[in-house]
Amino acid sequence: MDHAGLHPEEGSTAIEARDCDFVLIGGGLASATAAETLRAEGATGTIAMVCAEPIAPYHRPALSKRLLLSAEARPPQPVLRPEVYERLEVELLLGTRAVHVDAAARQVRLDRGPPLRYGRLLVATGAHAVRLAVPGADLPGVYCLRHAGDAAAIHAAAARARRVVVIGASFIGMEVSATLCQKGLDVTMLAPRRGRFDVLRAPGLVRYFASLYERHGVRLAIGEATALSGRTRVEGVVLGDGRVLGCDLVIVGIGVRPDVAFLAGSGIPCEDGVLVDDRLQSGTQGVFAAGDVANFFDPVFQKRRRIEHWDNAVRQGRLAAKNMLGRNLPYDEVSTFYCEVFDRGFQFLGAAEGATERIEMGALDSGAWATLFLRDHIPRALVTTGRPAAETRAARGLIRYRTHIGRSREGAHSGSFSLLRVPSQTVLILQGGGALGAFECGVVKALEEAQLRANVVAGVSIGAFNGAIMASHPKGAARALEAFWSEVAMSTPSVSHEPMRRWLASLQAMWWGVPALFRPRWLSAAWDGQPAMAWTSFYDFSPARSLLEKYVDFGGLRTSPVRLLVNAVEVETAELRLFDSYVDDIGVDHILASGSLPPGLPWTRIGERHYWDGGIVSNSPLEQVVERCGVAGKRVVVVDLFSSQRELPKTMADVWSRRDEIIYAERIRRTGSEDAVLGEFRKLVEECLSQMEPMAADQLRQRPRYVDLMGDDPHVDITRIVREASPDETASRDFDFSSTTLRLHRLEGYRAGLLALQRADLARNLASPLSWRPGLT
DSSP: OBOTTOSOOTTOOOOOOEEEEEEEEOSSHHHHHHHHHHHHTTOOSOEEEEOSSSSOOBOOGGGGTHHHHSSSOOOOOBSSOHHHHHHHTEEEETTOOEEEEETTTTEEEESSSOOEEEEEEEEOOOEEEOOOOSTTTTSTTEEEOOSHHHHHHHHHHHHHOSEEEEEOOSHHHHHHHHHHHHTTOEEEEEEOTTOTTGGGOOHHHHHHHHHHHHHTTOEEEESOEEEEEOSSSOOEEEETTSOEEEOSEEEEOSOEEEOOGGGTTSSOOBSSSEEBOTTSBBSSTTEEEOGGGEEEEETTTTEEEOOOSHHHHHHHHHHHHHHHTTOOOOOOOOOEEEEEETTEEEEEEEOOTTOOEEEEEEEGGGTEEEEEEEETTEEEEEEEESOOHHHHHHHHHHHHTTOOOGGGGTTTTTTOOOGGGOOOEEEEEEOOOGGGHHHHHHHHHHHHHTTOOOSEEEEOTHHHHHHHHHHHOTTSHHHHHHHHHHHHOBOOOOOSSHHHHHHHHHHHHHHHOBTTTBEESTTTHHHHOOOGGGOSOSEEOHHHHHHHHHHOOGGGGGGOSSEEEEEEEETTTOOEEEEETTTSOOOHHHHHHHTOOTTTSOOEEETTEEEEEGGGTOSSTHHHHHHHHOOTTEEEEEEESSOSOOOOOOSHHHHHHHHHHHHHSOOOOOOHHHHHHHHHHHHHHHHHHHTSOHHHHHHHTTSHHHHHHHSOOOOOEEEEEEOOOOTTOOTTGGGOOBHHHHHHHHHHHHHHHHHHHHHHTGGGSOOOOSOOOTTOO
């Protein structure tokens, strides 16, 4: 709904603020994406979008290309159709600027109309172009390109101009120079003294594009503009060495600065943008930022960054909206820049600063070429043009998950290297199952003997306990796990009848507890003074806290070469939450939370939230691994503690046992029909591309969105190591912590691991060396 003409005149008397659940300041891609995501995620409150421009959010990449090149001026393509805003009940305040924010009062003052009192605030005001600060910079004929109005003015001026100087050789300078050249103007591109196209970071690519521009007639000049000359309008650009570049049109593309002036005195921390964390949340309660204005902590590169690109605006707008609803998700995407010049499109992924090695793939003469930047054998960035989308997507995964490519680099400089053949990570999935977790200990021993070491360990419940110990002992996990389980083991009566022995051991644990893990509340109820009706669990979990602190160096998890993922479910909201050692400061409470299975064990508090065992929702975190880490090039090993197939139960005990197996067995919700629909969608896209001009189709295949949607993930190798239940196993098997049973579980896990390795032939496909340490930038 467009309320652009419904505001009182500027300068009117103070008006009482009106309430709005979500206020989005900024009329760009980040705000529009956030508004759409809020509704998609179930937001029911009011949403207002404050847009400084008189038109709804539109796609800006076309401003420097298609809109300038067109014979007649055209309006830009909107991000969402007008009826979509109506359907989503998003109030558009067009032609309206935010002039001040009072974070303490949660109010936004506008240049027109009443202030807005917000529940959640998103700052997505983008950035403004840096003006040239030299004499003559205010002459007619000098433009910057940032908004639709700028594009319209440049389009009109280009129709009258003959010679243009583009000051700046960044992405915007490259695109505008190419577009105006194609439009028939005489173009000179002025690059700073640090070099031409330095943004590309690859000497070979710099030479290629320099040659491309020269072939099309664009002159490349090196120097600094010290003045602009002309009497009534611009006639020349004066350089520091005295040269003058004659022109009748100047386009300045020397960078942008975030739009944060209106936040002065607001209480919202700003420094080169709005300071936010890796959740895109400001230190000020209820305030988020996304897009060009967001100065965020990047967990991939472990440093603060501010990204100026539409792809980043989309991703951050989407994630900020989810976090405004309390999702608390990290922004760990790999930054992507896309640029089109003449008939070439190229992408720049990641951050090449500090790279110590480059691997070149393909040949520029063929039009398909890429450079991979590495530091300590870990991919940091990629520049690519004309290469397959699947390769670009694979590179994004290697950068995002900080994959040590180790021996996969063999052949890197001989032309035989392929990113599609690099296994990005080995992932070990550990389920919950109480005492059955000793089986996982045996599996780890078998994997270690085969020199198959996990890069990522994802666990739930007792699997989280085992995973934390593995991440804390990356080179001796099996030994540490064996010591842990030896300490957990209980002494129980020796009984010759095996089913009776197991039943008595389980009964002992239920009644007296497991000293190393939990103790019954009824044994201490007399002196605790808490009536049984007030209990929220049957056992006290504090012994497990001491045991975990003994075996896990929680302070070292962030720098471990093994990434730890554990999940737990929030009691109040029923939301499944994934904790990531490379993102979260995982402590003992996170591991306890993953194992807090009700009603036996109490919830665990982390901050202001309370968590139960994640196995209530999903006992195998494979889906969470896919969502967080992707699947490209992954080698996945799943340890199944509960069989997914079993004959029909014959007794009530069998029924209880089978019920638990069905509840806790590993399964993935994504169905074959969904894969089929996705496959048909991709075929349709390729059919559409086949109807386009080949050059235009090739350019589209280089765009980030195409790479995301159409870059097929390489095959995922999943190996399952299944624990086969014994015929006389009871429903209380997960409570049998007797030393005899735990020793048997470890032996069974070891044998099952060896057998699975032989069948899958994994032993010949060793994982990457454990030599990476996060935090290097």
